[in-house]
Amino acid sequence: MKILKKGILILSIALFAFNFSNAQDEQPTMFVVHTDNVKFEMMPKYEEIALKFKQSCEENDMKDMSWTTISVEDGRYVYVSPIKNMADLDTNPMQGLAQKMGKEKMGKMFDDMDECYDSHSDAIIHYVPKLSFIPEGYSTKDKNHREYHFLYYAPKNEAEMRDALGKVKDMYKTKDSKAGYEVYKSGFGSDENYFMVAIAGTDGLEIEKGGEENKKLLGNEQEAALWEVIKLATKYDKVEATIRPELSYYPSNE
Structure with a gap:
């Protein structure tokens, strides 16, 4: 793969409930997602190269x-970057890095990374503030464990799905729930339509405990509201993952 192509893919770097404290003052709503399906035996080497790239x-x-x-339990490494619009994909920020560290050196680094996986993909996702529930004081800071709930649906049911998710949010607000969550929608490059609900915690146990406490607060209304969502879904997936700050990159503001 040529360096320019790699540059565009790395621009695409970037499943979710992201920590926006390192982003712009105005929370972005559009992200490009690059996924590497890393072979299990190559994960140590892959992480070594990913760290090297960040350090460069x-x-x-x-x-x-x-x-x-973000690293997923099944071996996927997902890279998420905020973009303003699709036109951002036409830029090549890697050109500057290639000039500074040398094209051959950078090319070798990416060639080594290519040996760690047999496939990768790119897609756009959109943050949906109107469907997300962010109670006062809610923060994902230092909460790097993630639960991602994927709700797939037929295109004809999108309006109904949005309405059902909106009613879930209204219920959380009415009950004064403290269990925040973020909702994302699939975009260009996705094979299927889905909404994704992202829940953050320090670990899986904290998320589970919070879910049980929230279930008691919401009572039977939660089951009824969630059924209105689930009955519209063609498929449901739950994915656990971990935000990896040591492999993430946020440029200095200085």
Whole structure:
């Protein structure tokens, strides 16, 4: 793969409930997601190269790129970067890095990374503030464990799905729930339509405990409201993952 192509893919770097404290003052709503399906036996080498790439960006003070890295339990490494619009995909921020560290050196680094997986993909996702529930004081800071709930649906049912998710949010507000969550929608490059609900915690146990406490608060109304969502879904997936700050990159503001 040529360096320019790799540059566009790395721009695409970037499943979810992201920590926006490192993003712009105005929370972004559009993200490009790059996923590497890493072979299990190659994961140590892959992480070594991913760290090397991050360090190269730090050493060369690259301002035109940023990403949050997420590792999934099945071997996927997901990189998420905020973009303003689709036109951002036409830029190549890697060109500056190639000039600073040398094309051959950078090319070798990506060639080594390519050996760690047999497939990868790119897609756009959208944050949906109107369907997300962010109670006062809610924060994902230092909460790097994630539960992602994927609700797939037929395109004809999108309006109904939005309405059902909106009613769930209204219920949470009415009951003064403290269990925040973020909702994302699939975009360009996705094989199927889905809404994704992202829940953050320090670990899986904290998320489970919070879910039980919230269930008691919401009572039978929760089951009824969630049924209105589930009955519209063609498929449901739950994915657990971890935000990896050590492999993520946010440029210095200095």
